[in-house]
Amino acid sequence: MAARGAQARIARRVGRGVVAAALAGCGGAVGARGPAVRFPEGFLWGTATAGFQVEMGCPTLERDQCEDRGSDWYAFATSPQTIASPTAHLSGDPPTSGPGQWELYAEDFARASRELSNDAYRMSLEWSRIFPEPTDGAATTDELRALASPAALAGYHAMLGELRAQGLRPMVTLDHYTLPSWIHDAVGCHLDFASCERRGWVDRERIVREIAKYAGFAAAEFGAEVDVWATLNEPLAVFYPGYLYPSEERSNPPAVLLQTEAAKTAIFSMIDAHARMYDAVRAADLVDADGDGEAASIGLVYNLSPVYPKNADRPGDVLAAKNVRYLYDEVFLRAVALGELDDDLDGDAEVRSDLVGRMDWLGVNFYNRIFVEQFLLPGLAILPGLSPLTTFNPLTLEYDRDYARGLYESLTFAWQRFGRPIYVTENGSPPIQGYPEQDRFLIENLAWIQRALADGVDVRGYFYWSLIDNYEWNQGMGTPFGLYAVDPSDPTKRRVARPAAAVYADVAQRNGISGALMSRFPIDPRS
Ligand code: BGC
Numbered sequence: 001m002a003a004r005g006a007q008a009r010i011a012r013r014v015g016r017g018v019v020a021a022a023l024a025g026c027g028g029a030v031g032a033r034g035p036a037v038r039f040p041e042g043f044l045w046g047t048a049t050a051g052f053q054v055e056m057g058c059p060t061l062e063r064d065q066c067e068d069r070g071s072d073w074y075a076f077a078t079s080p081q082t083i084a085s086p087t088a089h090l091s092g093d094p095p096t097s098g099p100g101q102w103e104l105y106a107e108d109f110a111r112a113s114r115e116l117s118n119d120a121y122r123m124s125l126e127w128s129r130i131f132p133e134p135t136d137g138a139a140t141t142d143e144l145r146a147l148a149s150p151a152a153l154a155g156y157h158a159m160l161g162e163l164r165a166q167g168l169r170p171m172v173t174l175d176h177y178t179l180p181s182w183i184h185d186a187v188g189c190h191l192d193f194a195s196c197e198r199r200g201w202v203d204r205e206r207i208v209r210e211i212a213k214y215a216g217f218a219a220a221e222f223g224a225e226v227d228v229w230a231t232l233n234e235p236l237a238v239f240y241p242g243y244l245y246p247s248e249e250r251s252n253p254p255a256v257l258l259q260t261e262a263a264k265t266a267i268f269s270m271i272d273a274h275a276r277m278y279d280a281v282r283a284a285d286l287v288d289a290d291g292d293g294e295a296a297s298i299g300l301v302y303n304l305s306p307v308y309p310k311n312a313d314r315p316g317d318v319l320a321a322k323n324v325r326y327l328y329d330e331v332f333l334r335a336v337a338l339g340e341l342d343d344d345l346d347g348d349a350e351v352r353s354d355l356v357g358r359m360d361w362l363g364v365n366f367y368n369r370i371f372v373e374q375f376l377l378p379g380l381a382i383l384p385g386l387s388p389l390t391t392f393n394p395l396t397l398e399y400d401r402d403y404a405r406g407l408y409e410s411l412t413f414a415w416q417r418f419g420r421p422i423y424v425t426e427n428g429s430p431p432i433q434g435y436p437e438q439d440r441f442l443i444e445n446l447a448w449i450q451r452a453l454a455d456g457v458d459v460r461g462y463f464y465w466s467l468i469d470n471y472e473w474n475q476g477m478g479t480p481f482g483l484y485a486v487d488p489s490d491p492t493k494r495r496v497a498r499p500a501a502a503v504y505a506d507v508a509q510r511n512g513i514s515g516a517l518m519s520r521f522p523i524d525p526r527s
Pocket residue numbers: 001002003050053233234237303365426465472473481
């Protein structure tokens with residue numbers, strides 16, 4: 001989850017001007033103007049997108065051929081009631097102002113392949129597009145196929161075929177935040193959470209059952225084209241801005257405040273959902289699409305932000321940071337990676353055998369680190385066993401977006417703690433005020449990945465967020481993350497390369513960072 005807001009603009013801490021001499025010892029070679037950095041053979045280079053964020057807004061397709069109005073996010077972002085609600089924090093931009101990739105996918109993939117020299121691409125399928133109607137009554141693949149939208153299946157087959165034709169290995173996320181409206185009434189639950197009926201992640205049994213069916217169906221349908229699957233994207237970015245603290249920075253339906261019991265249920269639903277989706281994909285994808293001997297490699301995408309106490313001398317802040325770190329980084333990953341479930345959030349976990357062994361790889365999304373301050377509020381005390389009432393104050397939480405070392409810290413943490421191969425599945429910066437420059441951000445983050453590799457962390461690929469400007473959730477089109485700019489008001493949705501595109505292309509092409517780029521964006525990886 002990326003950060004935004006005035007409070008986030010805190011000073012850059014990594015010192016400038018120190019040539020990255022240490023990198024020469026990590027597989028480096030001397031380039032034109034300094035030590036170059038190389039990545040391991042076979043390291044994947046890609047960009048990442050998500051269906052809801054890029055599909056809609058087609059320049060020439062009929063609206064009903066391009067739009068998917070069936071998701072909770074579509075309802076949430078377009079209802080006059082949620083747009084008017086101060087706690088929904090919506091920009092008011094319709095998702096139909098997006099970049100129209102449902103129509104323009106072939107030219108996008110050609111750009112990624114030919115202009116960026118990428119060999120991989122991360123995309124997501126929209127559950128609501130594939131299943132516009134409830135699937136509760138369907139049990140078999142044939143029964144599910146009868147309910148699936150032929151246009152959606154054809155569209156995704158066409159995209160996956162195009163990826164292959166362009167030499168891009170697909171990594172497919174099955175659920176990137178959005179849920180079908182038939183399982184989650186985003187507007188009703190936002191307006192009256194206590195009495196809404198379709199409660200998405202809070203209806204644990206139903207959602208786990210139905211999302212597993214959807215995952216198994218997708219794996220059977222697309223398994224001949226896809227080997228690398230991600231179950232869920234950023235569970236933390238669903239339960240925190242969904243049930244605890246929606247804000248201008250990020251809200252997610254139903255965007256209700258301090259619903260701690262619902263937040264807990266959502267966490268445990270998503271843990272179960274991941275495991276059951278894993279089983280369903282494992283059982284249904286039996287085709288080795290890329291000939292590497294493996295039909296399916298199934299992971300989870302998680303956002304990691306190193307958590308620091310705002311004031312390292314205040315024991316309360318230190319404790320708050322410890323608790324937040326536990327809630328953010330440990331609870332979920334420990335369950336999905338190791339099968340250890342802390343179901344009352346008291347710090348003690350028990351092994352649940354049906355969760356063990358369900359994560360082949362971990363996707364790390366990295367955007368920032370956070371600073372927290374102690375806060376005493378019973379309503380937020382969702383870690384009672386750890387420290388009564390000690391948690392953090394969301395109002396004083398600070399995001400530091402200019403701390404590339406945090407990616408190294410996140411990778412080493414994840415590797416040491418969970419021991420699974422890692423892909424950096426998202427990492428990026430929009431070229432707007434308050435964020436680091438896109439090209440500098442890219443090179444500094446890559447240099448820190450190199451440092452993690454040199455320390456033995458098994459990082460297998462990198463996906464920049466994002467290929468094109470897209471619909472940034474509650475912030476709408478105002479936070480453009482693309483290597484290619486797309487003006488939402490341009491009816492042709494023309495893509496225009498930003499300077500960072502050439503920088504990324506240079507990196508991907510040489511499978512490394514040139515000495516010239518290392519000199520242009522110097523960091524000290526020893527710091
Ligand atoms: C999400 C993306 C989002 C990006 C930038 C991540 O939290 O997975 O969907 O656009 O960050 O905020």
